[in-house]
Amino acid sequence: MKIEFNRASLRQLKLHDYLTRFVLGGAITVATGLIAKHYGPVIGGLFLAFPAIFPSGATLIEKHELDKKLRAGIPFTVRGRLAVALDARGAAMGAVALAAFGLIIWRFLAHHNAAVMLGLALAVWLALAVLIWRVHKLHIYLSFRR
Amino acid sequence: MQMIERFLLGGVIVSLFAALGDVLRPRSFAGLFGAAPSVAMATLTLTLLDEGKDYAALEARSMVVGSIAFLLYVLACIRLMVKWRTPAAPTTVAMLFVWGISALGLWWLLLSNL
Numbered sequence: 713m714k715i716e717f718n719r720a721s722l723r724q725l726k727l728h729d730y731l732t733r734f735v736l737g738g739a740i741t742v743a744t745g746l747i748a749k750h751y752g753p754v755i756g757g758l759f760l761a762f763p764a765i766f767p768s769g770a771t772l773i774e775k776h777e778l779d780k781k782l783r784a785g786i787p788f789t790v791r792g793r794l795a796v797a798l799d800a801r802g803a804a805m806g807a808v809a810l811a812a813f814g815l816i817i818w819r820f821l822a823h824h825n826a827a828v829m830l831g832l833a834l835a836v837w838l839a840l841a842v843l844i845w846r847v848h849k850l851h852i853y854l855s856f857r858r
Numbered sequence: 859m860q861m862i863e864r865f866l867l868g869g870v871i872v873s874l875f876a877a878l879g880d881v882l883r884p885r886s887f888a889g890l891f892g893a894a895p896s897v898a899m900a901t902l903t904l905t906l907l908d909e910g911k912d913y914a915a916l917e918a919r920s921m922v923v924g925s926i927a928f929l930l931y932v933l934a935c936i937r938l939m940v941k942w943r944t945p946a947a948p949t950t951v952a953m954l955f956v957w958g959i960s961a962l963g964l965w966w967l968l969l970s971n972l
Contacts, residue, residue: 713884713887715882715883715884715887716882716883716884717881717882717883718881718882718883719881721880721881722877722880722881725880730873733869733872733873733876734869734870734872734873735869736872737868737869737870737871737872737873737876737896737897737900738864738865738866738868738869738872739865739868740868740872740897741864741865741867741868741869741872741897741900741901742861742864742865742868744897744901745861745864745901745904745905748901748905748917753905753909753913753914753916753917753920754916754917754919754920754965754969754972755920755965756917756920757916757917757918757919757920757921757923757924758920758921758923758924758927758961758962758965759897759924760895760897760898760901760902760917760918760920760921760924761897761898761921761923761924761925761927761928761961762897762924762928762957763892763893763928763931763932763950763954763957764872764896764897765872765875765876765892765896766892766893766932766950767947767950767951767954768876769876769879769892770892770935770946770947770949770950771946771947771950773885773946774945774946774947775947790943792946793939793940793943793944793945793946794939794940795885796935796939796946796950797935797936797939797940797946798884798885798886798889799879799885799886799888799889799892800889800892800932800935800936800939800950801886801889801932801936802885802886802887802888802889802890802891802892802893803889803890803892803893803928803932804893804929804932804933804936805889805890805893806889806890806891806892806893806894807893807925807926807928807929807932808925808929809890809893810893810894810895810898810921810925810928811921811922811925811926811929813895813898813921813925814898814918814919814920814921814922814924814925815918815922817898817902817914817915817918817921818915818916818918818919818921818922821911821914821915821918822911822912822915826906826911826914830899830902830903830906833895834895834899837894837895841890841893842887842890845886845887845890848886
């Protein structure tokens with residue numbers, strides 16, 4: 713399956729959608745810092761993998777699908793829920809790769825350059841997430857061919 | 859001042875990853891960016907500057923546990939939305955308690971005695 717850029721979808725978002733994400737992202741980053749300060753890095757670190765933007769992204773996807781159907785004169789649709797379920801499936805694969813990101817920082821940060829390790833961990837997250845997604849798609853393709 | 863820096867950096871990085879998720883298709887591929895290490899990148903960058911490598915490595919160790927909780931959270935969301943047909947918005951917010959319970963439970967099981 714081909715991966716595509718759809719820049720038009722950015723125009724569907726309103727200013728308050730961007731602001732909501734910005735504020736949510738900022739707030740959870742501040743909260744993580746405060747939790748780490750009060751309870752230590754072991755508890756604070758848990759929040760580095762908090763689903764910060766997933767709920768707001770899911771809400772937006774559902775709303776856009778519903779709006780699309782309403783414009784077409786269809787008052788009720790399950791498409792939004794199914795689109796979010798697809799998005800969540802991707803997030804599940806991303807979460808596995810997120811654990812690899814944490815693992816690399818945990819095991820190798822102490823003995824290597826910090827900026828290089830952050831960059832490397834990010835590259836591994838992306839590569840592993842894409843690999844899991846590709847394998848999943850191949851599995852679906854092969855199971856349909858059988 | 860430090861809180862403002864943290865807020866701005868977190869907001870910018872989370873927004874960038876979210877925008878990537880918006881423009882990429884198919885939907886399941888874009889979903890990968892819902893679990894991007896955006897909060898981790900912002901927090902670890904500032905932690906490294908303020909507290910040093912050892913502190914950041916400890917946070918990253920807990921992050922592995924938090925990631926497993928994230929996986930359980932999205933699986934619970936998928937289960938509810940597909941099987942029980944619950945609407946997405948309240949489901950994804952309400953199921954955050956699954957993340958919280960899983961993260962604390964796994965922390966208690968794996969990390970509390972270390």
